[in-house]
Amino acid sequence: MAVEVVYRSSRDPERLFMDKAEADRYDKMLELAERLTEALHKAVPSLSEQQGEELGIYMAKNRDVFAKAFKNQPDALDELADSAE
Secondary structure: OOOOOOEEOOOOOOOEEOOHHHHHHHHHHHHHHHHHHHHHHHHOOOOOHHHHHHHHHHHHHOHHHHHHHHOOOHHHHHHHHHHHO
16 A cells, blocks of 8 residues: 655645745745735725635736836736736
8 A cells, every 4th residue: 555645735625735935835825816806805895705716816826927027027917918818
């Protein structure tokens, strides 16, 4: 009988990972998404909770693209439009 080590996300206990680094990256992405959601709700109080969460997760998953855009490379956002098609 083989023993298999799995890692569970601390922020999403249903999610399992075979690699600790991957689990850590996922938790950090969820933490960023949570913070972004809070900021979005403060900026746009009329956003529904679900919309805020979806936007926060979307931005966190695409953080590298948004980081480039915020560093005076607005064309980087074209990557998001290209991937949506």
